[in-house]
Amino acid sequence: MNISDVAAGTGLPAKTIRYYEDIGLISPARRDNGYRDFSDTDMHNLAFLGRARSLGFSIEECRALLALYADRDRSSAEVRAIAQEHLQRIEAKIAGLVAMRDTLAGLITACHGDARPDCPILADLAAEPVGGATTDPD
Amino acid sequence: MNISDVAAGTGLPAKTIRYYEDIGLISPARRDNGYRDFSDTDMHNLAFLGRARSLGFSIEECRALLALYADRDRSSAEVRAIAQEHLQRIEAKIAGLVAMRDTLAGLITACHGDARPDCPILADLAAEPVGGATTDPD
DNA sequence: CATAAGGATTCCAGTAGATGGAAGGTCAAG
DNA sequence: CTTGACCTTCCATCTACTGGAATCCTTATG
Numbered sequence: 001m002n003i004s005d006v007a008a009g010t011g012l013p014a015k016t017i018r019y020y021e022d023i024g025l026i027s028p029a030r031r032d033n034g035y036r037d038f039s040d041t042d043m044h045n046l047a048f049l050g051r052a053r054s055l056g057f058s059i060e061e062c063r064a065l066l067a068l069y070a071d072r073d074r075s076s077a078e079v080r081a082i083a084q085e086h087l088q089r090i091e092a093k094i095a096g097l098v099a100m101r102d103t104l105a106g107l108i109t110a111c112h113g114d115a116r117p118d119c120p121i122l123a124d125l126a127a128e129p130v131g132g133a134t135t136d137p138d
Numbered sequence: 139m140n141i142s143d144v145a146a147g148t149g150l151p152a153k154t155i156r157y158y159e160d161i162g163l164i165s166p167a168r169r170d171n172g173y174r175d176f177s178d179t180d181m182h183n184l185a186f187l188g189r190a191r192s193l194g195f196s197i198e199e200c201r202a203l204l205a206l207y208a209d210r211d212r213s214s215a216e217v218r219a220i221a222q223e224h225l226q227r228i229e230a231k232i233a234g235l236v237a238m239r240d241t242l243a244g245l246i247t248a249c250h251g252d253a254r255p256d257c258p259i260l261a262d263l264a265a266e267p268v269g270g271a272t273t274d275p276d
Numbered sequence: 277c278a279t280a281a282g283g284a285t286t287c288c289a290g291t292a293g294a295t296g297g298a299a300g301g302t303c304a305a306g
Numbered sequence: 307c308t309t310g311a312c313c314t315t316c317c318a319t320c321t322a323c324t325g326g327a328a329t330c331c332t333t334a335t336g
Contacts, residue, residue, distance in 0.1 A: 080251035113218035
């Protein structure tokens with residue numbers, strides 16, 4: 001198969017597929033004319049990579065998962081550990097974003113958003129470390 | 139003030155402060171010896187930037203917000219628009235991550251995670267477009 | 277056979293937002 | 307004068323691609 005077939009089959013851009021070869025995630029055969037010649041396995045692995053990436057696994061995690069996938073003697077515990085760690089990072093990211101969202105949503109609600117310059121959003125961003133607490137902590 | 143004072147005062151690494159100067163977010167004065175000489179305003183602006191960044195605003199949004207902050211004739215509507223747009227991107231990101239998390243959490247729950255190679259996580263990543271439809275499309 | 281379109285190839289550069297490190301100038305203390 | 311802490315610039319690196327240029331290969335058509 002040519003790269004465009006694989007691109008169509010996996011949904012990955014040809015550029016990305018070449019990149020994945022560059023960084024050693026796949027190693028498709030070459031024809032005499034220099035064209036890559038993808039096997040069904042290559043295609044399958046690329047689809048695997050596409051799905052893993054869409055779940056947010058990093059390239060290095062994808063590399064590890066692909067190796068485990070190829071290893072018939074793997075333990076499911078190894079795979080689970082990678083996924084678990086990734087899940088925790090996602091949870092952390094969600095928590096961070098939710099905190100951002102809540103703050104931001106509060107500020108947006110507080111801002112009248114008209115022609116006047118008065119703006120709680122800027123006021124908050126500009127906020128000096130509050131006078132009250134610093135003046136009389138005890 | 140020297141850069142390390144501002145770093146301590148804002149919580150931003152000196153490297154980041156230099157970087158912000160590089161990209162034109164701030165332009166501190168220079169002393170004869172070449173050292174940057176930060177004013178209170180510089181410090182204030184850097185703190186502003188730090189807070190805006192921590193709310194997830196992009197550098198370009200920060201630049202816009204800083205300009206609006208400096209503009210006494212701004213309309214709060216402009217600020218609100220930037221924040222609103224940013225909020226929507228955050229919401230979208232959260233939604234994407236929550237979808238990832240749910241899928242991943244489901245797979246992790248399904249995986250026994252022991253010494254056996256059998257693993258629903260890999261099985262899902264490897265999933266071919268289901269056999270049923272492809273075998274008999276007509 | 278010439279040619280032109282459409283794929284394929286490689287390689288270089290750029291994206292966001294820093295961060296690490298090397299090489300070297302400066303300053304204050306002893 | 308030396309030591310060590312601080313400052314400077316510049317270049318490289320990170321993630322995961324993506325865009326574009328220049329060139330080569332294939333296939334169809336006149």
